[in-house]
Amino acid sequence: MKRILAKISLFFLTLVLFTSCNAVKRLEPGESLLTENDIFLNGERINENRIYNQLYQKPNSRLLGVPLQLHFYNLARPNIDSILSEKFLQNDQKRERLIILLSRKQLDSYIKSRITFNQWIKRTGEAPVIINQEDTQKSMNRLKSWYWNNGWFNVETDYEIIPLKKKENKARIEYYVETKTPYKVDSISTDIDSRVLDSIYKKHQNDAVIIPGTQYRTLDFNAERDRLTSLFRNNGVYNFDQEYITFDADTINTDFKVNTTIIIPNRQVPDEDSTYRVPFKVHEISKVNVFTDYKQSNRYEPVTDSAQLGNFTIYSFDEMEYKPEAIIDAVFIRPGRTFSDIARTRTYNRLNSLRNFKYPNIQYTQDPEDTTSTDLIANIFLTPQPKYSLGFDFDVSQSNIQKFGIGFGGSLLIRNIFGGAENLELSGRGSVGSSTDAAASKDDDRFFDISEIGADLQLIFPRIFLPFETERFIPKYMSPFTSLSLGVSTQNNIGLDKQNLSSILNYRWTPSRLLTNRLDLINLQYVRNLNTDNYFNVYQNSYSELNNIVQSANVVTNPAFLNNNGRLIIPRGAEGFIESVNSNDNATSGLTPGQRQNVINIRERKNRLTENNLILASNYTYLWNTKDNLYDEEFTRFRFKIEIAGNTLFAISELANFEENLSGNQEIWGVAFSQYVKPEFDFIKHWDLGSNNIFAFRAFTGIAIPYGNANSIPFTRSFFAGGPNDNRAWQAYDLGPGSSGGRNEFNEANMKLAFNLEYRYNLFGALNSAFFVDIGNIWNVLDIVEDEASTFTSFSDLKDIAVGSGIGLRYDFNFFVLRFDVGFKTYDPAKPTGDRWFKEYNFNHAVYNVGINYPF
Incomplete structure (x- = not known):
């Protein structure tokens, strides 16, 4: 922590030194540094960014009023070549001594490195914006052009350069616009x-x-x-x-x-x-020819295989590997129809989405058999991708489960597996790590003491795979896909050790560039806990709370539950004590109502987290995203998802008369199935303020309500708060529920509110920074949890929304962004009312987050 504080102090010291630097020290006599632009529209100053963006010259960018990039630029020596030459090369005696000491090659390398470093400072910094009449005139003309293009044809513009102080060589520019009557x-x-x-x-x-x-x-x-x-x-x-x-x-x-x-x-x-x-004419498509295996190397070779489907002709230079119907389904250019750019664009998009071909080439030629010169022949040239593709993954990670982990994986993609452009992907994954849970591994001195291994299979069909026709409401231009996936995984020495089996039948279609629909008709997950006896080794906070109750002066319990140190034996003693309290037998006495409720809460949580889960759900996701590409800085993204689980199994259970467990829930093969409804709303908006300044906002709300055969939500479907992509002033799973203060190792609940605001700006070069405010929390609602501090019962509980704020650094590597954020607890709902604001707003209690890419 001392080292971190020292670095932070160094940063602010550097900032102070920069502010004390002379911003105009690189200017020549008679030059003036531009400090500010002001635009006066019909006598009144305006602040519209779209107008100021028309100006050719803008002042140097500033952070908190300080032109950091300009000061950094000024660190470079303007005549570095002459300085180094005079210092090392022009003095013959000094040059010879350095050559004897370093060698000529090392001296040249040193001089070159100084020049290269000086050039890097200039590239990373920002050169001073010097006022000149030509550029100012260009800015004035741009303003005039902008207003003219918006209907003010008689607009008049002028400007005035106003020096601030002659000795400082600084000036501001005022631009004057008189619009007059618009047209x-x-x-x-x-x-x-x-x-x-x-x-x-x-x-x-x-x-x-x-x-x-x-x-x-x-x-x-x-x-x-x-x-x-x-x-x-x-x-x-x-x-x-x-x-x-x-x-x-x-x-x-x-x-x-x-x-x-x-x-x-x-x-x-x-x-x-x-x-x-x-005169222009309307053209029709007379024929469509598709070449399924076209390459530059075989463009002059004769075709050896072909197929006719209506007025479509499918050609192949080798034996045809694709079913004609599968290719024609992806082609929207139809014989007998008029020419259309939309049909060509849809054909491009659909063929690309199949992942079987490289970018297709579509050409039109006049039909030589047509005497009216209105018929066109469409030739579509497809170059297949390799039938087999291999992929490999490797990563190093750290989390609150493991202090060090190594992950690895591989995948095999088989294209066109059944001849209808279907793709089959087989993948495997595994990891080994060193556990942070000393209790779980006290008898094992291996460094890599935890592991996980899994495999997945996914089969994708380029159509909606249903027993009835879907073309009327999901036409082919929406790029429909059906995917069937199956996954298995197992964990060893990770928490309770789990086996996971999942299967998903998914449909996806895209009505437009902005809109994507996804429907999981079947989403099946079975989770089996293999090591439930390890619960109190994993959830140490619950275990410590039980021991504190046992060791209270007023509590008397069965000595068989305790070890020689007076602590509960894991698992037999802890479980015996809990059941003794729950059944209110004579083995335990003297508990206060608050202590008894705490034990009941621990029992409920333990039962929920150790029970096996069977989830058969269906969900639908609506995604609206206006982002054009990776570099689009202003966009809107809205996602709505609703998941409903257990209704099918509940209906079957009513007919099949399934067995019930002690809680009254019906079971299949000894596992109570989950039943709930879970809607989620996620909204993201980015505003581009210009000059690499971005304001980003996110709002998320979700709730999972159990009913019917369930009174709680499975851990895998619950919500958590905190972490590098959520509220960054708390670590993942540390925030909430409500004002409970994160008593457990993995705090989760079935309702969540989250709001994030972030202002992003450029420091210099590829280094960016941001100020952020994160607001939100999780609560239990309409489930089995009765703890008042953890539950949401009325709008008054919104006072328990946590607020975190902080600052971050981001380095842009072009293909990804490395992110470092420091979050401070601004409003902590775990504190007593009236003592929640800024009580731990310091670096000792800050949370340091490292992430890849932006959080939203």
């Missing part, structure tokens, strides 16, 4: 030469982006151009592109109105050294 769209007419295009335009005229009465915006005209291009090309006009569309905007003597004419001439056709124009 609005009035009449819209057309001048379209082709009757085909004119007919299509009139049919879809109501979808126009340019609307009379609205203020002129150049972006609306660009959007209308894109709409018309897409409209024509998706209605068969193969030769059309957006360069044919122009707009004539008349603003002369119109009283600030824009009269617009959409002009589309006939198609231009080259003819040797000249060109001529012909």
